[in-house]
Amino acid sequence: MAASVREGLPQELRRQSQYLTHKVFNSFHSETEMLRYIFRLQNKDLSLVNSMIPLGSCTMKLNATSEMLPVTWPEFSKIHPFAPSDQTQGYLTMIKRLEAQLAEITGFQGVSLQPNAGSQGEYAGLLVIRKYHQKRGEAHRDVCLIPQSAHGTNPASAAMAGMKIVVVACDAQGNVDVADLKSKAETHSKNLSAFMITYPSTHGVFEEAITEICEIIHQHGGQVYMDGANMNAQVGLCRPGDFGPDVCHLNLHKTFCIPHGGGGPGMGPIAVKSHLVSFLPSHPVVNMQIKDGIGPISAAPWGSASILPIPYVYICLMGTEGLKRATEVAILNANYIAHRLDPHFPVLYKGSHGRVAHECIVDLRQLKATSGVEVEDVAKRLMDYGFHAPTVSFPVPGT
Numbered sequence: 001m002a003a004s005v006r007e008g009l010p011q012e013l014r015r016q017s018q019y020l021t022h023k024v025f026n027s028f029h030s031e032t033e034m035l036r037y038i039f040r041l042q043n044k045d046l047s048l049v050n051s052m053i054p055l056g057s058c059t060m061k062l063n064a065t066s067e068m069l070p071v072t073w074p075e076f077s078k079i080h081p082f083a084p085s086d087q088t089q090g091y092l093t094m095i096k097r098l099e100a101q102l103a104e105i106t107g108f109q110g111v112s113l114q115p116n117a118g119s120q121g122e123y124a125g126l127l128v129i130r131k132y133h134q135k136r137g138e139a140h141r142d143v144c145l146i147p148q149s150a151h152g153t154n155p156a157s158a159a160m161a162g163m164k165i166v167v168v169a170c171d172a173q174g175n176v177d178v179a180d181l182k183s184k185a186e187t188h189s190k191n192l193s194a195f196m197i198t199y200p201s202t203h204g205v206f207e208e209a210i211t212e213i214c215e216i217i218h219q220h221g222g223q224v225y226m227d228g229a230n231m232n233a234q235v236g237l238c239r240p241g242d243f244g245p246d247v248c249h250l251n252l253h254k255t256f257c258i259p260h261g262g263g264g265p266g267m268g269p270i271a272v273k274s275h276l277v278s279f280l281p282s283h284p285v286v287n288m289q290i291k292d293g294i295g296p297i298s299a300a301p302w303g304s305a306s307i308l309p310i311p312y313v314y315i316c317l318m319g320t321e322g323l324k325r326a327t328e329v330a331i332l333n334a335n336y337i338a339h340r341l342d343p344h345f346p347v348l349y350k351g352s353h354g355r356v357a358h359e360c361i362v363d364l365r366q367l368k369a370t371s372g373v374e375v376e377d378v379a380k381r382l383m384d385y386g387f388h389a390p391t392v393s394f395p396v397p398g399t
């Protein structure tokens with residue numbers, strides 16, 4: 001059988017080059033050798049077992065073991081994504097409850113748990129916006145405004161969704177330059193599809209003009225996409241649905257405790273206002289009761305569903321008061337760090353009251369100029385003390 005399959009391959013498609021040549025593929029020939037090799041790899045993994053992992057806005061939440069235990073239960077880990085629904089009633093109950101919790105937290109009316117990452121949420125959300133314009137007979141709307149301060153995934157997702165990207169400037173404080181936004185929204189008024197904004201911004205500040213910014217976009221017929229990766233500065237204190245955006249994604253692997261940073265699977269659900277609910281991701285195999293859905297944006301109807309018990313347990317254990325307190329403590333911690341370091345290593349961006357949001361950017365460019373010590377050196381020195389280095393040189397080089 002194997003031979004006949006190989007025979008079927010056209011001559012020109014047959015591989016000529018060597019493959020699997022790395023010695024790792026030819027070194028471990030006994031079970032014990034293999035066992036030791038895998039254990040050596042495991043020992044190189046840096047996790048909560050060894051250290052805190054302060055990856056900027058990303059991994060600021062405790063990945064509690066109690067939240068992760070259910071992931072190992074066969075009831076969650078051994079279900080096929082297309083198992084008949086009469087076998088997945090418990091799963092569906094959890095999914096519905098989690099959707100309702102996330103809708104309440106964001107102040108939106110609909111949630112899709114299909115996207116597997118924040119970036120995939122952006123892509124899905126922009127397709128939802130595109131479909132909304134199409135349904136209103138405005139399919140020509142294809143311009144996406146994106147501020148300079150945006151995470152790289154924003155323009156990448158807009159390009160994937162077939163939109164034309166127009167960059168909006170930021171001012172010296174790191175905020176969106178509202179005058180520039182106004183003029184670009186006017187210039188592209190007829191074709192304006194969406195504006196993507198990260199709130200609080202990647203610069204670590206709450207954009208004070210957020211409501212006005214959303215109004216400007218709406219006046220020109222556009223929709224506002226909020227990148228919710230920094231939602232841990234808002235949960236329980238304020239809700240995107242109350243101040244303007246039409247769609248946002250949540251990084252469950254950032255704000256809601258799914259471990260990441262070591263490269264585990266993520267979840268980037270989107271939440272939408274009621275006028276967009278009927279366009280959420282749907283699925284050709286599983287009827288998700290979505291009328292004009294954009295179709296599937298990942299293979300399984302609820303993405304990486306097996307890790308959803310983590311955010312679900314986190315939200316249930318924390319409760320309303322606990323979630324709010326976690327946000328308050330996150331903001332307090334970031335401001336403590338900013339305040340203590342600022343006299344020695346200037347904090348690059350602050351709000352009008354001299355405060356930051358949930359994270360801050362420490363500027364080491366002056367230190368490099370005067371001493372030659374640069375961000376990589378500080379990162380490596382932190383590692384000497386067992387701390388995984390924080391994000392370096394993003395979004396500003398040398399910080």
Ligand SMILES: *Cc1c(COP(=O)(O)O)cnc(C)c1O
Binds near residue numbers: 117120
């Ligand atoms: C992490 C992040 C993203 C992308 O999310 P992924 O899950 O890594 O795809 C987008 N925007 C911001 C601001 C982020 O921090």
